[in-house]
Amino acid sequence: MIIGIDLGTTNSLCAYYGDEGARVIPNRLGKPLTPSVVSIDGQGLVLVGETAREYGLMHPDRTASVFKRFMGTDKKYMLGGRAYHAEELSAFVLRALKEDAQAYLNEEITEAVISVPAYFDDKRRKATKRAGELAGLKVERIISEPTAAAIAYGLYEKKSSTRFLVFDLGGGTFDVSILELFENILEVRAVAGDNYLGGEDFTELLVNEFLEKNNIPEDALSLRELGRLHKEAEAAKRAFSDSDEVSIAFSYNNENKELHISLKDYETLCEPLLEKIRRPVQRSLSDAHIRLSEIDEVVLVGGATRLSTVHNFIVKLFRKFPDTSINPDEAVALGTAVQAAMKERNEAVKEVILTDVCSFTLGTEVSVERADGSYEPGHFMPIIDRNTVIQTSSTQRVRTLYDNQERIRVNILQGESRFADNNLLLGSMTVNVPKNAAGEEAVDITYIYDINSLLEVEVKVVSTGDVKKQVIKGKSNDMSEAEVSRRMEELSYLKIHPRDREENRLLLLKGERMYEECTGNTRMKLDFRLRRFEEALSSHEHEQIEDARRRLKEQLEEIEKSGNK
Numbered sequence: 335m336i337i338g339i340d341l342g343t344t345n346s347l348c349a350y351y352g353d354e355g356a357r358v359i360p361n362r363l364g365k366p367l368t369p370s371v372v373s374i375d376g377q378g379l380v381l382v383g384e385t386a387r388e389y390g391l392m393h394p395d396r397t398a399s400v401f402k403r404f405m406g407t408d409k410k411y412m413l414g415g416r417a418y419h420a421e422e423l424s425a426f427v428l429r430a431l432k433e434d435a436q437a438y439l440n441e442e443i444t445e446a447v448i449s450v451p452a453y454f455d456d457k458r459r460k461a462t463k464r465a466g467e468l469a470g471l472k473v474e475r476i477i478s479e480p481t482a483a484a485i486a487y488g489l490y491e492k493k494s495s496t497r498f499l500v501f502d503l504g505g506g507t508f509d510v511s512i513l514e515l516f517e518n519i520l521e522v523r524a525v526a527g528d529n530y531l532g533g534e535d536f537t538e539l540l541v542n543e544f545l546e547k548n549n550i551p552e553d554a555l556s557l558r559e560l561g562r563l564h565k566e567a568e569a570a571k572r573a574f575s576d577s578d579e580v581s582i583a584f585s586y587n588n589e590n591k592e593l594h595i596s597l598k599d600y601e602t603l604c605e606p607l608l609e610k611i612r613r614p615v616q617r618s619l620s621d622a623h624i625r626l627s628e629i630d631e632v633v634l635v636g637g638a639t640r641l642s643t644v645h646n647f648i649v650k651l652f653r654k655f656p657d658t659s660i661n662p663d664e665a666v667a668l669g670t671a672v673q674a675a676m677k678e679r680n681e682a683v684k685e686v687i688l689t690d691v692c693s694f695t696l697g698t699e700v701s702v703e704r705a706d707g708s709y710e711p712g713h714f715m716p717i718i719d720r721n722t723v724i725q726t727s728s729t730q731r732v733r734t735l736y737d738n739q740e741r742i743r744v745n746i747l748q749g750e751s752r753f754a755d756n757n758l759l760l761g762s763m764t765v766n767v768p769k770n771a772a773g774e775e776a777v778d779i780t781y782i783y784d785i786n787s788l789l790e791v792e793v794k795v796v797s798t799g800d801v802k803k804q805v806i807k808g809k810s811n812d813m814s815e816a817e818v819s820r821r822m823e824e825l826s827y828l829k830i831h832p833r834d835r836e837e838n839r840l841l842l843l844k845g846e847r848m849y850e851e852c853t854g855n856t857r858m859k860l861d862f863r864l865r866r867f868e869e870a871l872s873s874h875e876h877e878q879i880e881d882a883r884r885r886l887k888e889q890l891e892e893i894e895k896s897g898n899k
């Protein structure tokens with residue numbers, strides 16, 4: 335079976351297509367979401383998900399999160415003395431999801447469809463694919479998250495002929511996409527977004543407000559303290575769903591510090607972030623040449639759309655209530671499962687043809703003429719505009735600038751800035767041209783962008799007909815197959831903490847943290863329960879383990895409820 339995976343910034347999840355349609359696969363803890371958090375513990379075991387998040391509260395230096403933001407970049411994370419790229423950390427998450435899916439479905443899983451933000455460029459898509467390979471998964475297809483969400487809403491719900499706006503605010507990224515479903519063609523009309531905006535920013539607002547109101551400089555807190563404060567702020571943010579005022583309590587230098595904040599004040603703090611949401615929405619509409627009133631459905635994706643401030647803003651912005659019939663956390667994963675079923679030619683799903691757009695403008699560097707006739711270099715000339723449906727090709731002619739010029743250099747750029755330097759250089763080519771008077775010689779530059787987001791550049795010298803071609807395969811950090819298998823072998827020495835013992839490990843970690851946080855009698859009672867549980871675990875007696883686990887759980891819940899920390 336091919337499974338579908340939503341590899342998220344904050345949480346990841348997987349789904350499969352079974353007899354009853356697309357279904358989310360619960361992880362070993364019985365939960366649909368696995369936090370995209372990775373730790374390497376003292377014994378060199380890899381922890382993933384909730385256990386890693388819990389471990390991270392005590393060992394932030396051995397824990398990484400939100401690494402999806404740096405997928406496909408050279409950024410390295412040092413965990414337990416070794417460096418990892420974002421794609422390698424993602425591979426650990428994928429490995430855990432794969433193992434949990436195998437246990438749940440009771441079969442070996444070797445293939446997957448993985449989703450990525452529409453805004454991910456080629457380099458990031460390739461890094462995601464490699465993460466899958468490093469996890470031992472053949473990646474059948476990389477699919478854009480909004481496309482997956484639209485598939486979940488459009489096909490799963492058997493709607494036809496609909497214009498969707500998919501509003502996806504996850505933990506760290508924001509994507510807006512406009513898609514049109516007509517019969518069996520799902521066409522992406524436009525995508526826009528912000529790779530540096532997400533639910534975490536809404537949490538940070540509360541962290542900063544807390545520090546400011548209590549006169550605590552941010553750098554006064556240790557990583558561990560910051561982690562704990564962040565956890566409190568996250569809970570407060572979520573509490574706004576049910577109340578008009580929330581509070582954060584946090585002990586700092588043995589003093590209890592607090593923040594009480596009303597929803598109204600929080601909304602004021604959120605204004606600059608909400609303003610940042612507006613821009614990509616407008617840009618996607620204008621790129622798609624669609625008016626707001628022509629959108630049939632606004633579909634919400636990503637956990638941060640649950641935040642009441644964001645939800646209310648969406649209702650006001652679109653002047654309609656969004657469709658929330660599918661859980662915003664699950665829509666993308668369900669869509670990837672439907673796409674996986676299509677790949678398997680499952681007869682229960684109708685085949686759709688997906689068309690995508692290129693998310694960035696592709697162009698070249700040129701000199702432009704000043705009023706006095708001289709030339710100013712460094713300008714960007716677009717060749718393929720962003721949001722053009724792929725596959726596509728387009729040609730622009732560039733002339734020689736001075737007499738007897740012998741060569742023309744073509745810089746291949748991606749981005750939206752007027753200036754070449756501000757855009758990303760993907761590659762360059764140089765062609766020879768016959769000596770001639772300025773402007774008499776020219777080259778035709780053709781960009782061909784295929785369905786897999788591979789760009790082919792063709793430069794033709796107009797006077798001689800000479801042609802030079804180059805396929806742009808992304809940046810140099812592309813690994814060869816041999817490198818992937820070498821790295822895979824290296825990573826396979828790192829054992830994932832046995833997933834079937836996940837719940838016990840999590841409970842122990844939680845207990846240890848709470849032990850540190852509480853005092854007095856509570857602390858002693860907790861110590862007793864922890865010891866009993868450890869003894870039970872080493873006895874390997876099933877009943878004894880169950881009993882000690884239940885008692886420890888009850889004790890932890892009691893402490894959490896009473897707030898004795």
Ligand code: AMP
Pocket residue numbers: 342343344345503504505506532533534537568571572575635636637638639640641642663
């Ligand atoms: P995702 O990457 O889609 O899993 O989104 C995770 C983000 O959604 C995080 O920033 C969470 O804080 C946020 N989030 C999840 N549930 C809620 C909720 N009930 N209220 C507010 N924010 C939430």
